[in-house]
Amino acid sequence: MASTVLAASGGVKQVICISWGTKYGAPFINRLYAMVARNITPPFTFTCFTDNRIGLHPEILCEDLPPLDVEMPVNTRGIWPKARLWGEKLGSLKGPVLFLDLDLVIVSSLDDFFEIGDPDDVVMAKNQTTPLERLGQTSLFRFPVGKLLPLQQKFRADPQGVADTFRYEQRFVSRNAPGGVTFFPRRWVLHFRQDCRWPFPLNYVLAPRLPKDARVVIFPRGLLPQHAIDGKYGEKGLPTSPLQHILGVFDATKRRKKAPFRYLRHYIRPTKWVADHWRE
Incomplete structure (x- = not known):
């Protein structure tokens, strides 16, 4: 019915x-x-x-x-x-x-x-x-x-x-x-940055998670699904190894004016489950 x-x-x-x-x-x-x-x-x-x-x-x-x-x-x-x-x-x-x-x-x-x-x-x-x-x-x-x-x-x-x-x-x-x-229901529609990625320092060792009760994951404010697939944070980010990214905290040009802790939080590992779903 x-x-x-x-x-x-x-x-x-x-x-x-x-x-x-x-x-x-x-x-x-x-x-x-x-x-x-x-x-x-x-x-x-x-x-x-x-x-x-x-x-x-x-x-x-x-x-x-x-x-x-x-x-x-x-x-x-x-x-x-x-x-x-x-x-x-x-x-x-x-x-x-x-x-x-x-x-x-x-x-x-x-x-x-x-x-x-x-x-x-x-x-x-x-x-x-x-x-x-x-x-x-x-x-x-x-x-x-x-x-x-x-x-x-x-x-x-x-x-x-x-x-x-x-x-x-x-x-x-x-x-x-x-x-x-x-x-x-709150858990049906999740925010990738807030609900899926791990906080520092776990973001350097664990790929963003997909909670089991999610139906849809949204990607507002410039962080797109392809960025998550590639393991980069936004348009200006570059895929790097965890160590390379951590060392970048000592280089102001790589931080692009971000405060050190904010820079360290803005790292994600490549996210396979996004690629599994975001496809034709």
């Missing part, structure tokens, strides 16, 4: 993502689709809202980026172009949709994300970086098409002001979603 959430979308699990510009593109979208397909019970759809359809897997449903004629905020960390998805309509989709960022890693079944709550709920992954704040994470969240229209209207009226007030789009959604937000 289908859940009430699935009943609202005709029994189909609707997964969506968004892509614009050149930072990610087809390799990330195709990889995400493959992970979804391996970890979901049909029927399901995977829809990408994008400005470039070249090279995408034929099973991916493509829609144009929803129009949002505003000047996007500058000097803010929030991913505000996601606001394009908050309109009254969303392509041909109706009912609840599960949004996924392009740079997350799916490690187990997504089915239960369509079972929790009611069709009209906005359900977010819990943000672990601010444990004292009731803050959701928009790397993965479920919402019914059209429910967030009031947020889009507020954002359209003053994009820079909204961004300056809330800094991140996830805080704006958490605090302003009509009817409030609820959360998926």
